[in-house]
């Protein structure tokens with residue numbers, strides 16, 4: 001960590017000394033553009049790299065920031081230090097409106113929508129009389145800071161890079177926080193994040209707005225650097241270029257934004273000089289070269305240039321990569337708040353004649369059962385019996401066709417999985433859902449989301465450290481509870497299936513549940529892994545935890561459960577003790593596929 005800080009400090013000192021060294025004006029201007037572009041790309045790292053939302057329309061937000069400041073400062077003489085905030089406010093409003101319209105779209109529709117609004121904003125800027133139409137606005141004033149003129153490229157350089165580095169630090173802080181983990185969870189789909197109580201839509205909107213604001217701030221800086229604005233740098237091709245920078249540099253890394261901005265800006269200018277000399281004429285040859293380069297980079301280094309560059313710099317620069325081993329500084333952190341727990345024997349879950357129809361298929365046919373606090377109930381049945389569907393009805397992933405589910409006396413049918421998580425049901429997944437690039441500890445800490453509260457701004461300003469300690473102390477406690485504390489610093493993606501399933505249980509425990517719901521936790525496990533899992537479940541029961549265990553493997557549930565509900569063809573075949581079930585000819589027939 002210390003080394004990382006020193007490297008960062010060395011970078012800052014180097015950057016700060018460039019304008020006072022005999023560096024030609026041309027290179028200072030180039031670096032100014034790199035800084036401006038990096039700020040926009042940084043937003044794309046958050047939006048596209050971390051959250052998986054592709055936008056081609058960022059250049060339009062740059063334009064919004066640039067035009068707002070240019071118009072207010074020229075037509076109304078407003079200080080650029082005020083126009084910045086007007087531009088940011090306007091961008092937030094526009095981004096919120098666009099987010100409300102487009103962010104519920106999925107697949108290819110979202111990128112297409114970003115192209116559509118990117119074009120709309122561009123043409124809006126180009127056709128407004130008061131913004132000078134295609135000629136734009138001339139005579140944008142230079143900035144002053146405490147009486148010091150920032151008119152020269154060398155002085156303005158400090159402002160651009162101060163903003164760029166502060167933005168990078170804020171994004172780094174954000175990604176290493178409660179809100180950051182929620183943002184990182186967006187990429188793997190919404191089911192797991194919602195089950196941890198995270199409003200995925202809210203975070204998508206937040207990330208979208210942050211990326212738009214970064215673009216607008218870059219636009220504000222751009223307007224007072226160029227001292228003139230016209231629509232051309234805010235068009236769709238520039239939007240594509242920003243995305244290109246982020247992807248080329250490494251869209252998953254904060255420093256990838258800077259790498260991409262530097263490579264594109266510096267190489268582009270050189271190519272614009274060299275290529276016409278080689279091929280003659282004034283064609284935009286550099287665009288052809290960039291197209292080819294992007295395809296090659298995507299093929300050989302899909303993570304972009306930054307990870308490779310960092311590795312190439314060897315062990316020291318390798319430390320620039322996100323740390324995998326977090327400093328263990330949470331000893332003595334106060335425990336997170338806990339919910340009121342049900343008393344042993346209290347009716348916890350009351351599933352009343354639930355039904356789910358998929359068109360003509362009745363996947364779950366009026367199934368009823370109950371769970372009392374402290375029990376482990378098994379829900380078993382052959383393939384296609386309707387177990388997973390029943391599980392999804394209880395956890396709010398699927399809506400009920402009919403029937404009701406009561407949890408602690410309150411109806412929960414029709415609630416979202418997030419609301420159900422809030423009430424104290426926590427689940428694991430048949431196919432493990434985790435964030436493979438985060439450590440086991442961080443994955444488990446995601447479970448503590450609803451028990452903590454700090455948001456984006458607290459994270460950016462590092463005001464969330466005490467709460468983070470509480471979250472990690474809780475995550476470690478839950479990992480220790482299932483015997484995985486020794487693996488907390490490992491990347492979750494490196495875990496074998498058995499430990500990965502246990503990690504999911506620890507994450508569910510971290511929500512402080514009243515009822516734990518496990519969806520086929522033994523599926524695909526080897527014998528030893530199954531034994532380890534059974535041991536953990538026995539221990540949880542001994543601690544008083546209530547568990548619904550959906551399982552295909554009959555032997556696994558026999559020695560663990562108090563009662564078993566057997567399903568076949570969507571209906572409840574039998575409910576009883578493991579002995580009752582074991583001796584039932586109907587159950588044997590269902591599993592062996594014979595008549596009964």
Ligand SMILES: Nc1ncnc2c1ncn2[C@@H]1O[C@H](COP(=O)(O)OP(=O)(O)OP(=O)(O)O)[C@@H](O)[C@H]1O
Nearest residue numbers: 358361363381382383384385386387388389390552
């Ligand atoms: N989204 C869906 N749309 C249509 N049919 C579905 C859907 N989900 C499940 N089904 C059908 O509902 C029935 C019950 O499926 P379900 O996955 O609940 O069974 P299961 O007991 O969990 O089986 P397995 O052990 O194979 O997971 C199956 O016939 C399945 O094909």
